Amino acid sequence: MTVDDVHIITLPKFNDPRGNLSFIEQSNHIPFDIKRTYWIFDVPGGECRGGHAYSNTEEFIVALSGGFDVTVDDGVKKKTFTLNRSYYGLYIPKGLWREIDNFSTNSLALEFASTHYDSKDYVRNYDEFLNLKKNGKI
Numbered sequence: 001m002t003v004d005d006v007h008i009i010t011l012p013k014f015n016d017p018r019g020n021l022s023f024i025e026q027s028n029h030i031p032f033d034i035k036r037t038y039w040i041f042d043v044p045g046g047e048c049r050g051g052h053a054y055s056n057t058e059e060f061i062v063a064l065s066g067g068f069d070v071t072v073d074d075g076v077k078k079k080t081f082t083l084n085r086s087y088y089g090l091y092i093p094k095g096l097w098r099e100i101d102n103f104s105t106n107s108l109a110l111e112f113a114s115t116h117y118d119s120k121d122y123v124r125n126y127d128e129f130l131n132l133k134k135n136g137k138i
Contacts, residue, residue, distance in 0.1 A: 001093040003079040006072045009060075013087040022087040024112070030060045031091060032114040039064075040100070040109040048101040049109075053123040055138055058114040059092040061100075066107025073097040075133035083109075095138040097129050 011029055014021045026034045040049055050070075061070060067084030074096055081090050084104075092098060100109065115121060123129045123138065132138035 001095045002074040003072050003077050003096065005093045006079065006081070006096065007091055008081060009089045009091055011062075011087045011089055020087075024060075024062070024089065026112075029089065030112055032058045032060075034112045034114070035116045036113040038111050038113070040111070041107070043068075043103040043107065045103075047103070048099055049103075050099040051124070053097045053129045053132075053138065054094050054115075055121050055123060055132075056094050056115055056118075057121055058094050059098075060089050060112040061092070062086060062089045062110045064108040064110045066104035067102075068100055068104065068107050068109060069102040071099045071101070073099075075130050095133070097123075097126065 009029055011022045011024055024030060043049060061083060063083035064086050067082060069080050069082050070090055071078055071080045072092055083090055123132060
């Protein structure tokens with residue numbers, strides 16, 4: 001996979017004077033079956049989340065509140081996506097390094113994953129990631 005496989009997916013949005021509504025459906029908006037859902041919140045100013053790759057996990061990230069940047073890296077090229085609308089989601093295939101930063105105050109990142117949590121699926125060392133990419137193992 002490369003950064004060119006990462007893309008924003010526009011979710012349905014229903015405008016209503018009482019408040020807008022959006023939703024997500026697996027295998028429709030999210031191109032995988034959801035095995036895990038988690039969220040990132042209360043990130044102190046200047047902090048970065050992520051800093052890893054997954055060997056087997058696909059991800060879909062939505063900024064439910066506030067905004068942040070997601071930088072994906074395939075070992076050759078990097079691309080940064082700004083998420084700041086709750087009706088946009090970012091699809092990230094497996095095998096790509098990701099970092100999330102520039103969190104605004106009270107931001108909330110909702111993340112969906114294609115696998116159950118498994119600490120062995122994480123590649124947390126960037127040099128190891130580059131080596132795995134170079135050898136076609138991730």
